[in-house]
Amino acid sequence: MTRYIIRRLLQFIPVLLIATLLVYAMVFLMPGDPIRALAGDRPMSDAVRETLREQYNLDDPFLVQYGKYIWGVFTAADFGTTFTGRPVLDIIQQRLPVTLQLAAVALVIQSVIGIIAGALAAIYRDRFIDRLVQVSTVLVVALPVIAIAFLLQLVFGLNLGWFPIAGAREGLVSFILPGVAMAAVSTAMVARLLRGELMDALHSDYVRTATAKGLTRGRVVGRHAMRNSLIPVVTFLGADLATMMGGSIVVESIFNLPGLGNQVFQSIQAQEGTVVVGIVTLFVIFFVIVNLVVDLLYGLLDPRIRYE
Numbered sequence: 546m547t548r549y550i551i552r553r554l555l556q557f558i559p560v561l562l563i564a565t566l567l568v569y570a571m572v573f574l575m576p577g578d579p580i581r582a583l584a585g586d587r588p589m590s591d592a593v594r595e596t597l598r599e600q601y602n603l604d605d606p607f608l609v610q611y612g613k614y615i616w617g618v619f620t621a622a623d624f625g626t627t628f629t630g631r632p633v634l635d636i637i638q639q640r641l642p643v644t645l646q647l648a649a650v651a652l653v654i655q656s657v658i659g660i661i662a663g664a665l666a667a668i669y670r671d672r673f674i675d676r677l678v679q680v681s682t683v684l685v686v687a688l689p690v691i692a693i694a695f696l697l698q699l700v701f702g703l704n705l706g707w708f709p710i711a712g713a714r715e716g717l718v719s720f721i722l723p724g725v726a727m728a729a730v731s732t733a734m735v736a737r738l739l740r741g742e743l744m745d746a747l748h749s750d751y752v753r754t755a756t757a758k759g760l761t762r763g764r765v766v767g768r769h770a771m772r773n774s775l776i777p778v779v780t781f782l783g784a785d786l787a788t789m790m791g792g793s794i795v796v797e798s799i800f801n802l803p804g805l806g807n808q809v810f811q812s813i814q815a816q817e818g819t820v821v822v823g824i825v826t827l828f829v830i831f832f833v834i835v836n837l838v839v840d841l842l843y844g845l846l847d848p849r850i851r852y853e
Contacts (some may be wrong), residue, residue: 568825586639628819647802655732655782660736663739683733693725720802742773791828
């Protein structure tokens with residue numbers, strides 16, 4: 546298992562470097578002078594301009610800039626400084642708890658509802674509950690996240706008044722509607738994925754053997770069929786948890802949650818490239834770590850994988 550972990554760690558290093566390099570390039574190779582954007586219409590002396598260019602390494606070649614940036618990230622947790630002098634790490638520490646709470650609520654929703662719906666649809670194949678799951682999941686997948694978010698705000702926020710439609714002032718309740726909006730499509734995908742995997746497992750030889758041994762239906766499904774069926778679901782949930790960070794940009798902006806996604810949206814509008822790169826770099830690191838954990842869980846669920 547140790548060799549498997551080391552091998553997976555080594556495989557993720559180039560992924561991390563290439564992904565962060567692309568993010569850095571997209572933001573800092575855009576046309577325009579960031580110092581001029583900072584100054585706006587206000588006059589700025591040549592001395593101040595040169596000091597700022599030296600402070601932010603703007604006169605260095607691109608790869609040197611990137612090398613200094615990524616070295617600072619991994620050796621000193623230095624994600625850069627905004628043009629107003631505030632460390633990006635301070636912004637991340639202030640906004641991160643909101644995004645993590647939103648991601649946690651969404652993950653719980655899609656895991657619990659998606660797995661229960663998929664399992665019921667497979668066990669009661671071609672019955673009413675199976676057809677209900679199939680129709681509802683297709684409908685949810687067909688709708689864009691923006692439409693789902695506005696529909697939730699209209700029905701459960703404005704008309705019924707059950708949940709707040711914006712802000713995070715009311716604690717966990719404030720994350721219910723954004724969490725549902727973020728998890729809706731993934732919940733449908735989990736249900737459909739598990740339904741297909743579980744139906745295949747229920748018709749496999751090892752399930753028939755377990756049934757022939759006299760095991761109860763619940764033990765056959767729960768202990769034998771579900772274990773193998775959950776391998777692709779765990780992989781999907783792990784990858785989806787990582788992509789939630791990107792999806793938070795849309796959801797947090799719609800529900801006005803003060804998280805990292807909302808900060809990225811505001812920073813793009815304000816042309817604060819340092820903040821955008823810092824937060825997106827954090828998203829990339831989070832994505833790599835989550836996928837590494839998923840790979841390790843994958844090896845635990847199916848020992849054959851770590852020996853291949």
